[in-house]
Amino acid sequence: MKKWLALLLTLTLFLPVLALADDYAGEIVIGIYEPASGPNGAGGKQETLGIYYANYLKPTVTLSDGEYLIKLVEVDNQSVPDKAPSAAQTLVSEGASIVLGSYGSSVSIAAADIFDAAGVVAIGISCTNPQVTLGNPLYYRICYLDPFQGTVLANFATDEFDAKKAYTLAELGNDYDVGLAHYFTQAFKGKGGEVTGETFPTGTSDFTAYLTNAVNAGAEVIFSPTSTEFAAQIITQAAANGIKIPILAGDTWDSSVILNAAKGTDVSVSVSTFFDEGDSSSKAAEFVTGFKAWLNENPDKLANNGGNDIVAAVSALGYDGYMVALEALKLADSAERDDIAEVMADVTFDGVTGSIVFGENGDAVRDQAFIIRSDNELSAWQFLKVQTVSD
Amino acid sequence: MNNFISANLPYLLAGISVGGQYALIAIGYTMVYGILRLINFAHGDIFTVAAYLMVYMNATMPLYISLPMTIILTVLLGFGVERVAYKPLRQAPRMSIMISAIGVSYLLQNLMWYVTGGLAQQYPTIPFISNTVRIFGATTKIVTLITPVLTLVLVMMLSLLIHRTKIGLAMRAVSRDFETSRLMGIKINNVISVTFIIGSFLAAIGSMLYFSNYTAVTPTAGAMPGLKAFVAAVFGGIGSIPGAVIGAFIIGICENIIKALGLTTFSDAFTFALLIIVLVFKPTGLFGEAVYEKV
Numbered sequence: 001m002k003k004w005l006a007l008l009l010t011l012t013l014f015l016p017v018l019a020l021a022d023d024y025a026g027e028i029v030i031g032i033y034e035p036a037s038g039p040n041g042a043g044g045k046q047e048t049l050g051i052y053y054a055n056y057l058k059p060t061v062t063l064s065d066g067e068y069l070i071k072l073v074e075v076d077n078q079s080v081p082d083k084a085p086s087a088a089q090t091l092v093s094e095g096a097s098i099v100l101g102s103y104g105s106s107v108s109i110a111a112a113d114i115f116d117a118a119g120v121v122a123i124g125i126s127c128t129n130p131q132v133t134l135g136n137p138l139y140y141r142i143c144y145l146d147p148f149q150g151t152v153l154a155n156f157a158t159d160e161f162d163a164k165k166a167y168t169l170a171e172l173g174n175d176y177d178v179g180l181a182h183y184f185t186q187a188f189k190g191k192g193g194e195v196t197g198e199t200f201p202t203g204t205s206d207f208t209a210y211l212t213n214a215v216n217a218g219a220e221v222i223f224s225p226t227s228t229e230f231a232a233q234i235i236t237q238a239a240a241n242g243i244k245i246p247i248l249a250g251d252t253w254d255s256s257v258i259l260n261a262a263k264g265t266d267v268s269v270s271v272s273t274f275f276d277e278g279d280s281s282s283k284a285a286e287f288v289t290g291f292k293a294w295l296n297e298n299p300d301k302l303a304n305n306g307g308n309d310i311v312a313a314v315s316a317l318g319y320d321g322y323m324v325a326l327e328a329l330k331l332a333d334s335a336e337r338d339d340i341a342e343v344m345a346d347v348t349f350d351g352v353t354g355s356i357v358f359g360e361n362g363d364a365v366r367d368q369a370f371i372i373r374s375d376n377e378l379s380a381w382q383f384l385k386v387q388t389v390s391d
Numbered sequence: 392m393n394n395f396i397s398a399n400l401p402y403l404l405a406g407i408s409v410g411g412q413y414a415l416i417a418i419g420y421t422m423v424y425g426i427l428r429l430i431n432f433a434h435g436d437i438f439t440v441a442a443y444l445m446v447y448m449n450a451t452m453p454l455y456i457s458l459p460m461t462i463i464l465t466v467l468l469g470f471g472v473e474r475v476a477y478k479p480l481r482q483a484p485r486m487s488i489m490i491s492a493i494g495v496s497y498l499l500q501n502l503m504w505y506v507t508g509g510l511a512q513q514y515p516t517i518p519f520i521s522n523t524v525r526i527f528g529a530t531t532k533i534v535t536l537i538t539p540v541l542t543l544v545l546v547m548m549l550s551l552l553i554h555r556t557k558i559g560l561a562m563r564a565v566s567r568d569f570e571t572s573r574l575m576g577i578k579i580n581n582v583i584s585v586t587f588i589i590g591s592f593l594a595a596i597g598s599m600l601y602f603s604n605y606t607a608v609t610p611t612a613g614a615m616p617g618l619k620a621f622v623a624a625v626f627g628g629i630g631s632i633p634g635a636v637i638g639a640f641i642i643g644i645c646e647n648i649i650k651a652l653g654l655t656t657f658s659d660a661f662t663f664a665l666l667i668i669v670l671v672f673k674p675t676g677l678f679g680e681a682v683y684e685k686v
Contacts, residue, residue, distance in 0.1 A: 036509075037501075037504050037509065039611075041504065041509040042508065042509045042510035042511070045508065045509070172656055198653075198655045198656075199655060199656050200655055200656075200658075201656070201658065201659040201660075203611070203614060203615035203659075204615070204658075204659075205605040205607075205612060205615060205616065206405055206409055206604075206605060206646075206647075208401055208402075208404075208405035208531075208647075209401070209402055209405055209647050209650035209651055209655070209658075210650065210655060211401075212398070212401040212402060212651070213650070213651070213653070213655070215398075216398050228510070228511055229511045229607055229609045229612075230607075231511075232511040232513070232606065232607030233605050233606070233607045236513075236605070236606040236607065237604075237605065240523055240530070240531065240532045240604070241401060241529075241530050241531060242523065242525075242530030255510075256510075257510055257511045257607075260512075260513045261511075261513060261606070261607065263513075303508045304508055306508065306510040307508075307510070
């Protein structure tokens, strides 16, 4: 009797395989390498939501030998570079054909070697630090880079605010913050401006002293490309201390956290981003309405997006990242890592954040950034302008 | 001169205010240590939970309900943590109960991640104390000015409680000698519960003052203030309440002066270097009692 039972149980294990064989030629694993906890957990979740939305729209990919089901495998890199390699290793062992992520450059840099050694192509979604793809031939990236973003923001500071003195504030030891502040400083000084730069230790919540330093330095703009939890503190404390110096930041600040913090205050926050939520071009508009409806259907997803349906730019990028991965599978006509690596550089895709073509170092060619400003009465982002490097 | 004041006053104000908030947390550490010889690592997280309770309750209830409810629930949480995680280990080696405290701390932190999703939440505005005022050309929130005063008032009430009431007498007895006080008919468990209740109550008040000033609530928001408060408690001599308060103000003010001098990168390093130096020269802290080896 026991033997029969055992046999029956073993057979039931094969059932899913049989079911699969009916509809699909097989399964392809796409790894999601994103933080779900730690300081970047919130942003990572928004990016992951974009990937899942794309998967919801396109759950399969058709190769020459039939239709394959895409299986998403998610790992949490916990936002910390020393936890990242083991998370990356998990994806490699799970048999991921291609990996998406991560939000936050430091974890991507930490995982690059693992992906390289395993021969897996990784697509960086919103990690803007140059080190991610530099020297890592299998790491590609669909967003713009920090030298570009820093220059764009420095141009914006001089164009819009006529600023001659700037104050930069970055989190100590965070590659993204420090890198972006560095490129901003370089570009701003190149335009004849003066910059005072300071860093704060992780876990700081009292920014009064830093903001007072900015005032005392005579800064006309504050550039603080920090993660969102510090951003909220910086904004509310600037408001509490009556500081009216405009604050600039990079793509990370394109988040509802910033809007909530700035709501009802007179702090001016301008941010460069990948995507304009109000963009009326058919692709972007279609994505925004579809994504919002998808979010609102499920309270869990809504909670992961921060409890509202404001579309973060990283969600749009996550969507594009997944679509690029599908294009790569189609072009390689295979789920083998080596085949994908061979064709990856030639993949192109016309996404919701613009057209994606890989150039030098596997970085997407991007020549413009959107600048948005927080409207503190409506608690919404307002599109300001498209800024390029040249002007 | 006037310029000098308006340029530097914000540093001092921030220092005093942060010092007061550290003090309210530090008292919780120092009282529990005084009685149980336990460093309650979960204290900083109870402080953060109090902030989340306020955020969520304020979304559905008026302030005059959510405010006292926050305090009551925080006190219940502190009480519950002691009953569940520390009381069963009363006879266990001290290291085990310490590990249990670290476990509770991570449990609370990760529960907050799980429940809230981790995006920074805005702390509700409490009328009056969240308003801004101008003094000597510097702008700040009223809470910055209230914190040190309220801290001192609460500490005075606490010292009255410890020195003038029966439960205070029992607490002092238990902190001296566990076994003897039990022989004298003191219900040790009740005394310990009261200690945790007072500690959590002060953490709840501290949390309201702290987050009214620094309004972003994240699951790890309490970690740093908790650690600094712990440093303050050790600095002042762990087990001594006035020591904890003075230590907290010194650390709060020094930290901000260091930042004002432009050494921003080192402000945290300084706090911990200070701890090492004090402990090297005065191993029991500024006001600590000398420890005699019991035979």
